[in-house]
Amino acid sequence: MTDQSTDPTKLARRFGTPLYVYDLDRARAARRDLFAWLPEGFEVFYAFKANPHVDLVRALRTGEGPTCRAEISSTGELAAALEAGYRGHDILYTGPGKTPGELSEAVGQGVGTFSAESLSDLQHIGEAALAHRTVVDCLLRINSATASATTSIRMTGAPTQFGIDSETVAGLAPQLRSVPGTRLAGLHLFSQSNARDEDALIGELTHTIAVAAAIQEDLGVELRLLDIGGGFSVPYAQQGGRDAYPKLRDELAAALDVHFPRWREGTPRLAVESGRYLAGDSGTLVTRVTNVKVSRGKKFVIADAGINTFGGMSGLGRLMPVTVHVPTDAETEKASLVGPLCTPGDVLGRQIELPANLRPGDLLAIPNTGAYGPTSSLLMFLGRPAPVEVAVSGGRVVSATRIEHARTPVERGPR
Numbered sequence: 001m002t003d004q005s006t007d008p009t010k011l012a013r014r015f016g017t018p019l020y021v022y023d024l025d026r027a028r029a030a031r032r033d034l035f036a037w038l039p040e041g042f043e044v045f046y047a048f049k050a051n052p053h054v055d056l057v058r059a060l061r062t063g064e065g066p067t068c069r070a071e072i073s074s075t076g077e078l079a080a081a082l083e084a085g086y087r088g089h090d091i092l093y094t095g096p097g098k099t100p101g102e103l104s105e106a107v108g109q110g111v112g113t114f115s116a117e118s119l120s121d122l123q124h125i126g127e128a129a130l131a132h133r134t135v136v137d138c139l140l141r142i143n144s145a146t147a148s149a150t151t152s153i154r155m156t157g158a159p160t161q162f163g164i165d166s167e168t169v170a171g172l173a174p175q176l177r178s179v180p181g182t183r184l185a186g187l188h189l190f191s192q193s194n195a196r197d198e199d200a201l202i203g204e205l206t207h208t209i210a211v212a213a214a215i216q217e218d219l220g221v222e223l224r225l226l227d228i229g230g231g232f233s234v235p236y237a238q239q240g241g242r243d244a245y246p247k248l249r250d251e252l253a254a255a256l257d258v259h260f261p262r263w264r265e266g267t268p269r270l271a272v273e274s275g276r277y278l279a280g281d282s283g284t285l286v287t288r289v290t291n292v293k294v295s296r297g298k299k300f301v302i303a304d305a306g307i308n309t310f311g312g313m314s315g316l317g318r319l320m321p322v323t324v325h326v327p328t329d330a331e332t333e334k335a336s337l338v339g340p341l342c343t344p345g346d347v348l349g350r351q352i353e354l355p356a357n358l359r360p361g362d363l364l365a366i367p368n369t370g371a372y373g374p375t376s377s378l379l380m381f382l383g384r385p386a387p388v389e390v391a392v393s394g395g396r397v398v399s400a401t402r403i404e405h406a407r408t409p410v411e412r413g414p415r
């Protein structure tokens, strides 16, 4: 596809709204920066959950410098990874509810590494591997009893569906080491998302390294791969840039020197994982104003993008109000930005700063929406079409597509 412009509002006039634009060059710039913040030799898994768009995940796999591997958690994400050219050995399969059907498909497609969330999950992975007459590498996901910092989304230290409680590993070690069809390859810890600041990130990741060293002792197996998680941060639908981590490299190296003195020789190999940092600032959401009204003295700007298009997780209290790009020296006013759905929950921002005197037809651009966009929204709710997603690179449109839902007959389901 060739075109004159990759400016989001021009693309919105061409392709319609609501519309996401993903700048693949920005995603690659984020990847380059993330590798630069890390000690040499680290691997980076891209968490497809943040945005499984095939052109985006392909961009993260290809290009100059070190490239990403894939962290996936469903057959849909597996299909996107394979379509984008990831090979089985690039892929880490994770998730607390892996079904026999999806495990069989993943093993059959050659996925090389699985993260096991419990002894029984490990056994299920082993059964799938044996059925394919193979043995797969497994990381044990650990739910650490301790944490060093408080972060916005905590996944460890409390009872959860994620990971094996760290205090039980020693007792389970003989069983964990001997599940047919599996080879214990290492550990996977993911204790935070979207860390508040660099010190919080460093505190948690260095703590994770110490926990992993203790678990290695408990297990009595030398780790080949240690995935210490992530927490790399970027504003979500707010103005601003990706966070910087100038101290991270040295702090991680120092912690590794203490706990894994042979890490520089690759024992173990080290990895982090990230979704939002890699994808977030590549995306812009353009929405069109469909109506403006005043109710009891308050202004409501009704847009064609609601929680069916963006931020469907707002129901979980995880969505900040969005900000809208306002041209410098444009006049602004406070109004609520709401979507088209027939629910009072369809709010992108209550009494936020918007350009003054918006009218039907006007376009609004919401920045930093490349992660947790369409696929984490309520796409089906109220039956509107999914947004158009346009990938651009080098000033060219690479693709313009939309997810289609269709009801189809089912004869029999997967297990």
Ligand SMILES: *Cc1c(COP(=O)(O)O)cnc(C)c1O
Pocket: 047, 049, 050, 094, 190, 192, 193, 194, 230, 231, 232, 273, 274, 275, 276, 277, 371
């Ligand atoms: C969600 C998730 C990620 C990605 O989190 P971001 O905050 O987008 O970087 C990485 N790893 C695991 C296990 C996750 O569940």
